[in-house]
Amino acid sequence: MKVLYFDCFAGAAGDMILGALLDAGAREEAVRDELAKLPLAGYQLETERVNKKGLSALKVHVRVREADRPHRHFGDIKHMLLTSGLSPRVKEVSLAVFTRLAEAEGKVHGIPAEKVHFHEVGAVDAIVDIVGTAAALADLGAEKIYASPLQTGCGTVECAHGILPVPAPATLELLRGIPVADAWAEGELLTPTGAAILTSIATFGPLPAMTVQKTGYGAGSRELSRPNVLRVIVGTTQERSLTAATVTVYEAAIDDMNPEFYSYLSGKLAAAGAVDVVLTPVLMKKGRPGTLVTVLVHPPNEEAVLQVLFAETTTLGVRRTCADKLMLHRRSVEVKTPYGPVRIKLGELDGRLLNASPEYEDCAALAAGTGTPLKEIYTAALAAWREKREYELFATEEEKKKKEGQGRFPAEKENKDKRKKG
Numbered sequence: 001m002k003v004l005y006f007d008c009f010a011g012a013a014g015d016m017i018l019g020a021l022l023d024a025g026a027r028e029e030a031v032r033d034e035l036a037k038l039p040l041a042g043y044q045l046e047t048e049r050v051n052k053k054g055l056s057a058l059k060v061h062v063r064v065r066e067a068d069r070p071h072r073h074f075g076d077i078k079h080m081l082l083t084s085g086l087s088p089r090v091k092e093v094s095l096a097v098f099t100r101l102a103e104a105e106g107k108v109h110g111i112p113a114e115k116v117h118f119h120e121v122g123a124v125d126a127i128v129d130i131v132g133t134a135a136a137l138a139d140l141g142a143e144k145i146y147a148s149p150l151q152t153g154c155g156t157v158e159c160a161h162g163i164l165p166v167p168a169p170a171t172l173e174l175l176r177g178i179p180v181a182d183a184w185a186e187g188e189l190l191t192p193t194g195a196a197i198l199t200s201i202a203t204f205g206p207l208p209a210m211t212v213q214k215t216g217y218g219a220g221s222r223e224l225s226r227p228n229v230l231r232v233i234v235g236t237t238q239e240r241s242l243t244a245a246t247v248t249v250y251e252a253a254i255d256d257m258n259p260e261f262y263s264y265l266s267g268k269l270a271a272a273g274a275v276d277v278v279l280t281p282v283l284m285k286k287g288r289p290g291t292l293v294t295v296l297v298h299p300p301n302e303e304a305v306l307q308v309l310f311a312e313t314t315t316l317g318v319r320r321t322c323a324d325k326l327m328l329h330r331r332s333v334e335v336k337t338p339y340g341p342v343r344i345k346l347g348e349l350d351g352r353l354l355n356a357s358p359e360y361e362d363c364a365a366l367a368a369g370t371g372t373p374l375k376e377i378y379t380a381a382l383a384a385w386r387e388k389r390e391y392e393l394f395a396t397e398e399e400k401k402k403k404e405g406q407g408r409f410p411a412e413k414e415n416k417d418k419r420k421k422g
Contacts, residue, residue: 001238004140005207006147006198007231009181011189014129015060016218016230017197018136022047023058024216024232026136034135035128037085043124045132050219053227057217060132062125074102074116077127086131093134093201101196103300104173126193133197140234144244147202149179153189171195177248177299177322179204185224199299203244203324210235242349243327247275247296250305252315253282255290261312262291268308273301275325296325328354335384339366342381356385 006012006020022028032045046061081094102113109116137145152167152175159168166188167175174195183189212235220228266277276296284290293313297305309318328347335344342362347355358381367374 001144001236002140002142003144003146003208003210003235003237004137004142005210005233005235006145006202007207007233008148008150008190008198010185010220010224010226010228010230011151011153011191012194012198012230013191013220014126014133014193014197015062016220017194017232018129018132019047019058019060019218020216020230020232021133021136021140021218022060022216023218024140024214024234026139030139031132031135034086034090034138035132038127038131039080039084040124040127043128045128052217052219052229053224055217055227055229057219057227057229059219059221060129062128064124073114074098074105075114080127081131087135087138089138090131090134093137094131096200097130097134097196100174100200100300101170101192104170104192104196107173108169129193130197137201142234144208144237145202146208147198147204148206149181149204150175150195150198151181151185151189152183153185153187154183155186157188167195168192174199176302177246179322185226187222189220203246205324207233208237210237243329245325245327246299247323247325248299248302249319249321249323250293250295250297250309251319251321252293252309252313252317253284253290254293254313254315255284255288257291257314259291262293265293265308265312268312269295269305272304272308273297274305296323332359333385333388335381335388337366337377337380337384339370339372339377339380342366342377342384344381344385353389356382356389358382358385 004024006017018031022031028047035045043062043064046063048059048061050057050059077098078095081091081098084091086094099113102116105116106113152171155166156163157166157168158164166183167190168188170192171188171190174192178199210233212233214234216232216234218230218232220230222228262279266279269277274295274297276294278294280292280294282290282292293309293315295305295309306318309315328349330345330347332343332345334341343359345355345357345359346353358378363374363377363381366372366377370377
């Protein structure tokens with residue numbers, strides 16, 4: 001499996017990320033082909049080999065005429081991307097990055113994301129950096145992307161809103177739940193664009209085990225005591241195809257709350273964006289029985305979940321840790337039962353099916369609607385899935401063609417006939 005690792009020892013910006021990917025083997029023509037699908041004019045994309053404290057790196061320049069630097073709202077950029085002819089993966093990544101930026105800016109300025117008025121980020125050069133990065137990633141074809149803790153810098157930075165502290169407010173908002181390194185240089189090393197790109201595409205942590213194939217260096221614009229470059233490492237790994245996501249884990253041990261409230265609490269946490277809510281009986285100080293509330297949540301929903309924990313429980317404090325959640329590849333298929341359709345949730349690893357389970361909500365709805373015991377519908381759904389699976393695996397093409405039009409698979413037709421006779 002091909003993997004990328006961004007080593008952000010000197011921070012990151014959009015041009016540094018794009019430069020590093022091009023230096024690591026992404027084809028410049030592939031990037032230019034995707035950018036040509038956008039309604040952008042008046043810019044030139046150029047690359048230059050430079051030396052930063054003894055390291056050879058690729059500097060990306062997006063040269064734009066001042067007249068072609070309009071300020072754009074998030075809605076303008078979103079419309080541009082959605083109506084473009086960009087490749088699906090490039091469009092998806094670009095939209096994800098700009099959406100994170102808009103949500104962060106909106107939070108900082110107290111306005112809805114759709115109404116965010118971008119200044120520097122709305123300029124042509126930033127759009128080129130983001131869409132160009134998405135195109136370079138697609139061209140390299142990495143299945144997993146990782147990054148080191150982010151170096152932000154310190155001090156102040158001058159921007160469209162005036163002089164702001166480093167990290168800039170929008171950058172800091174993007175870093176919620178993301179590990180950062182000790183600041184070693186004055187000034188802004190991590191830009192909002194760089195933070196938005198990396199927090200949208202990468203899992204953060206140490207360099208993963210891999211066989212190194214290539215490295216690339218993207219140059220920044222500053223002269224620092226260390227090389228102002230971003231390094232990307234391209235390699236292969238035997239790691240299984242698990243999906244990884246960064247999550248925040250909140251824990252609160254409670255021994256003085258009415259146990260009837262926990263069901264309501266779980267529902268409120270789920271509505272606030274919690275991924276998982278686990279209640280564990282524990283023995284607390286002075287021998288009191290209590291409940292450990294454990295909540296997993298993606299960084300953008302942290303604040304909402306934290307508000308629920310404090311508002312709906314008696315806890316005076318919670319523990320917070322950052323973790324990686326590893327997940328099987330998930331998909332679902334629908335099967336037909338005598339009681340109605342039921343979705344089957346599938347978990348796969350390296351293309352091999354490991355788990356199959358009926359969707360509880362579908363089974364519960366059919367049980368309530370038909371008066372049939374839930375366990376019977378659950379069993380019928382599993383039986384229908386097994387029949388479907390066996391048919392897909394073992395039926396010949398001739399058998400499948402012969403049964404075409406009789407149902408999604410032969411067992412459906414047979415079940416219908418049996419019900420008619422009964």
